[in-house]
Amino acid sequence: MDVIFGLIPGMILLGLAGxxxxxxxxxxxxxxxxxxxxxxxxxxxxxDELGGDPKRKPD
Amino acid sequence: MSPSASMSKDSxxxxxxxxxxxxxxxxxxxxxxxxxxxxGCLEVCRVIHAAGLDSFYDRLHAQENTLxxxxxxxxxxxxxxxDEVQREFVSPLSGGRRxxxxxxxxxxxxxxxxxxxxxxxxxxxVTRAEVNLARQRLVLEWQPQQVALSAILRRLAxxxxxxxxxxxxxxxGQVQCxxxxxxxxxxxxxxxxxxxxxxxxxxxxxxxxGIETEYKQFFHWVGFxxxxxxxxxxxxxxxxxxxxxxxLRHLTMDLPIAIGALTTYAYSLWRTLHGGGEVxxxxxxxxxxxxxxxxxxxxxxxxxxxxxxxxxxxxQPRTALRLDESGQETRVAVxxxxxxxxxxxxxxxxxxxxxxxxxxxxxVNEAMLTGESQxxxxxxxxxxxxxxxxxxxxxxxxxxxxxGDTTLARxxxxxxxxxGSKARVQRLADRIVPWFVAVTLLLAAATFLFWMRVDxxxxxxxxxxVLIITCPCALGMSTPMSIVVSTGVAxxxxxxIRNGEALESLSRITHVxxxxxxxxxxxxxxxxxxxxxxxxxDEAQLLALAAALERHFTHPLARAITLAAEVRGLVLPAAEQxxxxxxxxxxxxxxxxxxxxxNARLMAQAxxxxxDGMAALREAxxxxxxxxxxxxxxxxxxxxxxxxxxxRSGARELLDRLRAQGLGVTLLTGDTRRAARHxxxxxxxxxxxxxxxxEDKAREIAALQQLGERVLMLGDGVNDAPALARADISIxxxxxxxxxxxxxxxxxxxxxxxxLPYAIEIGRQALRTIRQNLLLSLAYNLTLIPVAMAGxxxxxxxxxxxxxxxLLVIGNAILIRRRMGRFVEMQNGR
Numbered sequence: 001m002d003v004i005f006g007l008i009p010g011m012i013l014l015g016l017a018g019x020x021x022x023x024x025x026x027x028x029x030x031x032x033x034x035x036x037x038x039x040x041x042x043x044x045x046x047x048d049e050l051g052g053d054p055k056r057k058p059d
Numbered sequence: 060m061s062p063s064a065s066m067s068k069d070s071x072x073x074x075x076x077x078x079x080x081x082x083x084x085x086x087x088x089x090x091x092x093x094x095x096x097x098x099g100c101l102e103v104c105r106v107i108h109a110a111g112l113d114s115f116y117d118r119l120h121a122q123e124n125t126l127x128x129x130x131x132x133x134x135x136x137x138x139x140x141x142d143e144v145q146r147e148f149v150s151p152l153s154g155g156r157r158x159x160x161x162x163x164x165x166x167x168x169x170x171x172x173x174x175x176x177x178x179x180x181x182x183x184x185v186t187r188a189e190v191n192l193a194r195q196r197l198v199l200e201w202q203p204q205q206v207a208l209s210a211i212l213r214r215l216a217x218x219x220x221x222x223x224x225x226x227x228x229x230x231x232g233q234v235q236c237x238x239x240x241x242x243x244x245x246x247x248x249x250x251x252x253x254x255x256x257x258x259x260x261x262x263x264x265x266x267x268x269g270i271e272t273e274y275k276q277f278f279h280w281v282g283f284x285x286x287x288x289x290x291x292x293x294x295x296x297x298x299x300x301x302x303x304x305x306x307l308r309h310l311t312m313d314l315p316i317a318i319g320a321l322t323t324y325a326y327s328l329w330r331t332l333h334g335g336g337e338v339x340x341x342x343x344x345x346x347x348x349x350x351x352x353x354x355x356x357x358x359x360x361x362x363x364x365x366x367x368x369x370x371x372x373x374x375q376p377r378t379a380l381r382l383d384e385s386g387q388e389t390r391v392a393v394x395x396x397x398x399x400x401x402x403x404x405x406x407x408x409x410x411x412x413x414x415x416x417x418x419x420x421x422x423v424n425e426a427m428l429t430g431e432s433q434x435x436x437x438x439x440x441x442x443x444x445x446x447x448x449x450x451x452x453x454x455x456x457x458x459x460x461x462x463g464d465t466t467l468a469r470x471x472x473x474x475x476x477x478x479g480s481k482a483r484v485q486r487l488a489d490r491i492v493p494w495f496v497a498v499t500l501l502l503a504a505a506t507f508l509f510w511m512r513v514d515x516x517x518x519x520x521x522x523x524x525v526l527i528i529t530c531p532c533a534l535g536m537s538t539p540m541s542i543v544v545s546t547g548v549a550x551x552x553x554x555x556i557r558n559g560e561a562l563e564s565l566s567r568i569t570h571v572x573x574x575x576x577x578x579x580x581x582x583x584x585x586x587x588x589x590x591x592x593x594x595x596x597d598e599a600q601l602l603a604l605a606a607a608l609e610r611h612f613t614h615p616l617a618r619a620i621t622l623a624a625e626v627r628g629l630v631l632p633a634a635e636q637x638x639x640x641x642x643x644x645x646x647x648x649x650x651x652x653x654x655x656x657x658n659a660r661l662m663a664q665a666x667x668x669x670x671d672g673m674a675a676l677r678e679a680x681x682x683x684x685x686x687x688x689x690x691x692x693x694x695x696x697x698x699x700x701x702x703x704x705x706x707r708s709g710a711r712e713l714l715d716r717l718r719a720q721g722l723g724v725t726l727l728t729g730d731t732r733r734a735a736r737h738x739x740x741x742x743x744x745x746x747x748x749x750x751x752x753x754e755d756k757a758r759e760i761a762a763l764q765q766l767g768e769r770v771l772m773l774g775d776g777v778n779d780a781p782a783l784a785r786a787d788i789s790i791x792x793x794x795x796x797x798x799x800x801x802x803x804x805x806x807x808x809x810x811x812x813x814x815l816p817y818a819i820e821i822g823r824q825a826l827r828t829i830r831q832n833l834l835l836s837l838a839y840n841l842t843l844i845p846v847a848m849a850g851x852x853x854x855x856x857x858x859x860x861x862x863x864x865x866l867l868v869i870g871n872a873i874l875i876r877r878r879m880g881r882f883v884e885m886q887n888g889r
Contacts, residue, residue, distance in 0.1 A: 001274070008257075008281055015254050022246045026239055033191040036172055 073100035073219075085628065089113070103219035107174070110181070115174045136209040136216070138378040139224065143392045145208070148224040152200060156186055159208070161197040163190070164221040171220070178218055182206055197222060244293040245355050248348035251289035252341075258282050259341040272334070279331040282340035290324055294347040314496055319526055320346060326523045349865075376446070379411035380404070382455065396461050404454040409446055413460035416441045421452030422614055434614060451612050451639055470753055470780060491833060499529045506848045521850040528847045529840050537832030540872040545825040548879045553808040554818045561804035563829070564788045565822025567769050571717055572760060572782070574774035575728035575738060578792060579812075580704045582775070584615055586623035587685065588701040590676055599629055601698045605690055607634040608647045608656045616686060617645075619702050640664070644688065654692040667691040673699050682733055706741060709812045714742050716816060723768065727756045729778055756782035773815065774803075790818065813886075820882050824875050832868045839864040 025031065072093035085094055086101040088108050095101040107115055138144055149159045172190040175197065179188035184205025189198045201211060215222045258278050265275060301317030320343050327338035379396055380388045380403040388403050393411045396402065401417065404410055422434035425447045434450050437443055443456060445465040462468065503525040510518035546556045556562065576582045589598040606624030609617035610631060624631060637647040643664065644657015655665045659677065662669055669689065673696055677687040685703035689696055717724055725746040728735050735749035748759060760782050763770050772786035780802045783789035789803035807814045846852055
């Protein structure tokens, strides 16, 4: 059972890493628009969203 | 797929609104005839089709959304290409690109987002176009060598969106910053609360099935390690504001939160150090997390797109055409204008500064400042104001006031003052909380002293139990929960509540003040009646003749007549030698004959006698706030066209209902007394004050408030902004100016008057629920405090009782949804 003395701090460290990712996301503006992206992902003919050529017309 | 396949034949092909009004028109798109509610929609639909973006309509209907007719396109877009103007809002990017934030009017749903992004990215030179749907923003990056900003804005205008650039830093940097900090704190508390759950489960399990002291202590220390940063980082604002409140001798809600969290924490720490008993670090973190979630939801609901003052500033043109001594015109930034300068104002442009006309003749639309729906005729020596829109003529103006001295700037100032001085209704919970806090502290102290006679340990346990069990959670959440639920219900009903506190005030109003133009009436002129003198000409011919003369003029009356002719699908005869007679009307040659169209004074000028019947009709129409335009040719009057600003549907029913509820009703308008009196006749008994300036309206509301009335103001124009800001509760129509929406607490979507009773009822429901919730949490406290004081509260009991009280409060708040549903059904008579 002594393993928990190592595992629990490890868990907290992992959690902290998650917090850091969250902070990065907030700073990066990921929480600015909570509605648009949910719809945008359904616009599947926008190839440029997927990193394609922005000026390419959809087929 | 044909976009209108799923819709009735009478609805607009573009926006889906009924296409049966006088403005409705027909047009051919993709080889098929379609109906539209207005020519704006027709234009937009054609552009969308030409760009090959028809699937916009599929997306739109897939979401069961409807659009509104497109806003009027801004006229002076070229000014945005000047470097001097761009410096105010554009940021230079790598590779010579430029970036800007645009405030876009007319975004309704995800389909609009798709349309804008798609259409702009297809423009060569645009490197980034991203729409923020929630905030109606567009982030734009472009290559200035390839495409001009004005071309991008024009593209947007063609699609039916009006966009203005703005500087995001000054406007909302601060709000955004504090929201971000709140989000950081909430996220961190969430992390703490989640990890704490592991430890709690282990400890609870240990309590029942046994746990070695060594592990138990370890878990206590881990709990301490998590709870400490959560308490001092995430809970920091509560501790600080509680302390500040204490120093100012004002007991706020944050104080019991701070005391509750701190004592629970201190008690647990003490327990941890002495290596025995139960700890409540999990309570501390979860408590802080839940309260932060509530605060964050509130902040989101309140987040406003931009300040009212910012929108008012947008009304001001950024450039002006300055004339030098020799009459040469140069485009300069408005900031560079000085009193005494002479500027040229072209037709359709905004007037850059307050001043006097020195040359020229035109109509100026001053609706934004005065509320007067008719453009005002301006000739030599007439005063003009910054931000108002020039009509058909060219004006030369001598600048008298610039910048902060203009009428527009004065309104901005009025709004700021009124917003600052608005007497906020003290929230119910705020009034109870100080007493609650004081009593709790006293009881805890008494418990401590009482049990000290036994021993210190018992005394500390009992006193802490009192503080924990009176956990302000339920009390603290009773108001925010009700507000969150009611705003949600309201939004579904098309009532946008921008400010949670508005709900409490809504339920208390005693007096409703209306603006006229655009609120009770639709705010634009429509042809209501055509009367012919004799049988030589029928109504259609008369209208066609009038439209032929008016076709090329932009005066609202001219547009209304042209639109009416378009709706009827009339073929217009060719008109030549068109001439506008400022303030009187127009004339022109049609089929070799000189035709006059205008008011009685024009007829007198043309030497035409008005027959008695026509004169009587004209009087009748004009006393009914309409306009009668006479058509004459060959020395005699051929007929008359009547134009009226019509009442919104449901206006009469709304006023009857308000009166039935015993509310006072007042009409404040910038229009003439006669027009106001006519409205009074149509709408029944009410107080009417006419010919008011923006500051008069605000003063009138202040006067009502002095009499002890709680005033609700419903308005839509820029001229209403100070009054809206002054009223206890202000409601704006969605079709109104952005400024009025920014100033108001509530916005009626779809501009439907019948939604006003919904708003009032939601306010009542919210207040009732808040009261019930306060009672519930007080009752809970009254039962459990004695138990805690008696030292009988075990950790398990506290753990069960605390969430139970919160759940009661939340559940009751959710009931608002059902109660409102019943109210709406009753209203609709179903």
